[in-house]
Amino acid sequence: xxxxxxxxxxxxIVGILVVILTMVSYAVYAERRVSAFIQDRLxxxxxxxxxxxxxxxxxxxxxxxxxxxxxxxxxxYYWLAPCLAVMPAIITIAVVPFGSTLxxxxxxxxxxxxxxxxxxxxxxxxxxxxxxxxxxxxxxxPFLGGIRSSAQMLSYELSLGLAVIPVFLLVGNLRLTxxxxxxxxxxxxxxxxxxxxxxxWKWLLAIPMIISFLVFMIAIFAETNRLPFDLPEAEQELxxxxxIEYSSMKFALYFLGEYAAMITGSxxxxxxxxxxxxxxxxxxxxHGWIFGLINIAVxxxxxxxxxxxxxxxxxxxxxxxxxxxxxxxxxxxxxxxxVNIFLVAAxxxxxxxx
Amino acid sequence: MAITVPRxxxxxxxxxxxxxxxxxxxxxxxxxxxxLLGRTKVTMQYPEQKWDSSLPxxxxxxxxxxxxxxxxVRCVACQLCEFICPPRAIKIIPGxxxxxxxxxxxxxxxxAFDIDMIRCIFCGMCEEVCPEQAIFLRKDxxxxxxxRADMVHHKEKLLxxxxxxxxxxxxxxxKK
Numbered sequence: 001x002x003x004x005x006x007x008x009x010x011x012x013i014v015g016i017l018v019v020i021l022t023m024v025s026y027a028v029y030a031e032r033r034v035s036a037f038i039q040d041r042l043x044x045x046x047x048x049x050x051x052x053x054x055x056x057x058x059x060x061x062x063x064x065x066x067x068x069x070x071x072x073x074x075x076x077y078y079w080l081a082p083c084l085a086v087m088p089a090i091i092t093i094a095v096v097p098f099g100s101t102l103x104x105x106x107x108x109x110x111x112x113x114x115x116x117x118x119x120x121x122x123x124x125x126x127x128x129x130x131x132x133x134x135x136x137x138x139x140x141x142p143f144l145g146g147i148r149s150s151a152q153m154l155s156y157e158l159s160l161g162l163a164v165i166p167v168f169l170l171v172g173n174l175r176l177t178x179x180x181x182x183x184x185x186x187x188x189x190x191x192x193x194x195x196x197x198x199x200x201w202k203w204l205l206a207i208p209m210i211i212s213f214l215v216f217m218i219a220i221f222a223e224t225n226r227l228p229f230d231l232p233e234a235e236q237e238l239x240x241x242x243x244i245e246y247s248s249m250k251f252a253l254y255f256l257g258e259y260a261a262m263i264t265g266s267x268x269x270x271x272x273x274x275x276x277x278x279x280x281x282x283x284x285x286x287h288g289w290i291f292g293l294i295n296i297a298v299x300x301x302x303x304x305x306x307x308x309x310x311x312x313x314x315x316x317x318x319x320x321x322x323x324x325x326x327x328x329x330x331x332x333x334x335x336x337x338x339v340n341i342f343l344v345a346a347x348x349x350x351x352x353x354x
Numbered sequence: 355m356a357i358t359v360p361r362x363x364x365x366x367x368x369x370x371x372x373x374x375x376x377x378x379x380x381x382x383x384x385x386x387x388x389x390l391l392g393r394t395k396v397t398m399q400y401p402e403q404k405w406d407s408s409l410p411x412x413x414x415x416x417x418x419x420x421x422x423x424x425x426x427v428r429c430v431a432c433q434l435c436e437f438i439c440p441p442r443a444i445k446i447i448p449g450x451x452x453x454x455x456x457x458x459x460x461x462x463x464x465x466a467f468d469i470d471m472i473r474c475i476f477c478g479m480c481e482e483v484c485p486e487q488a489i490f491l492r493k494d495x496x497x498x499x500x501x502r503a504d505m506v507h508h509k510e511k512l513l514x515x516x517x518x519x520x521x522x523x524x525x526x527x528x529k530k
Contacts, residue, residue, distance in 0.1 A: 037389040038382045042396055316382040317375065 008105045016093060016109060019300070024259040025055035027307055031259075034311040059252070067248040070137065077136035082250045085129025085257035088122045092264040095119060097177045099277050099296035100284035107277070107296060108177060115176035116164060119268055120157075123223060126261055127153040130225075130232055130242045133254070137245035145241025148322065149232035152222055155329030156229075160219035162337035166212045166344035167272050180276035184284075188275035189213070192351075201350040208343040213273045215337050220265040222329070225258060227314035229325060266306035267299075274302055409493050414476045416494040417469055418516035419509065420487075424456075427509075428488035428519060431462040435480035435489055443473035444480060467509040471497045490516060 029044065029051065036043025044051040069075060095115045099107030112118055127149055134146020167189055168174060171182045187194030189209050193202040222229040233241035243254045270276060277299040278284075283291050320328065367373060388394045398405065422428050431448035449465035451458055480489045492515055499505040507515075 034386065037386045040385055040389060040394050040396065042399075312379065312382060312386070316378045 027259045038315045062252040065248040072138040074136040081133030082253035088125040089260035102292035134242040141238045145232040156222035159333035163216035224261040228317045266303045270302045414491040419512040420516040420519035431464040441473040443470045
């Protein structure tokens, strides 16, 4: 293992960690502002210009709060759970290519050949943070939240996995960098006809790909506990769900985990369906470092746009009932994703005929 | 008797909920956009914007004492306001004006005049009852302090809010 690889990898890890944590704190701020704007309010606008220092104030507030551990809680798991909620969300970003190249260095921390499997394996661990937290608190509402979370995860993990299979039917391997490269050559997966406009089969392919995109997006909503599916923390029914007994920095870690999961979820969606760091007309990093930076900026702009959609949906739709959520997952999205795979497989042989 | 609420029969378009979801998203986005473009009316940003200029004439704010043109406190320490005050916020210690003084015929002046602004209910009875037109409710409403003692307005503070009143006492003329 040569020295340059270690140094660049460490730099990338530090860089992406700083970017993700900053994005998390500003996602919280953005959430509050977006929700306020949607509800005809102003939101936090006092700390600094337009309230931009609000996340810093929030951080100090949460750090200085009393860190209280309930007497009846199972201390070891009680302390472990918030860490388990944050870690998977941040680790997942390691395999996602967030840029082309910068000074010849590929902008992905670990370009493993099981990319998407790694994402699913690690992202599913996020549910343990919630389940263990709900159980270790030794209190009824967190417990209900934890149970709901595990049931919800079971219902949506399946459609999540099935929805990406069409992508890998097209690409042919599981490496996320090759997914991006395929999309640069053949058009983004939500618009596979780009560059091959006259091929009717490519236009036909767009239909199942868009369905696949929507199912995957909805499953990510469920996976990250965002609003139409935020049953584990249903404020009105469970008074906050799994995180009731948590205070101070441990509560902040849960918060951090939720938003980090949202960001990595958006990053995965961008990579799989929206062309990753590619934008039509912008060359990759081999044409100069400035383009490398622009590619990274394009990627994070796409992620930010998706996060806005996450928030927009959160402040529009009401929460599903428990049984509706299960029915939707098992009887609807699962079937759609399954049929979708066959559709893509049926169309696929004809697309490359020309 | 139980009443069965009839459930509307939904057609397949309504049952898919997609049109409703899209309509909902459009509504929230419209609100977001209008807010972003500054078309939405929002609440007044209080410390920066104040409603002082649009206060009505009859607004009842903090009570205050007034002086006349000669710099004499118009209050003659009759204590009517102290007796009428429903929450008993006013405390007056009367003092005697020495006979050599220019205003000796007035006989009394308030040595101390305290209004506890924690107790004051801004009812305006003190103003109504005052025979000398010495106490008025002004338009000050942001009365703050760090301690209970801070919230008591002493005579100096009351005179500072009140300022100088010109002319003679005319209160009862229109009632004659």
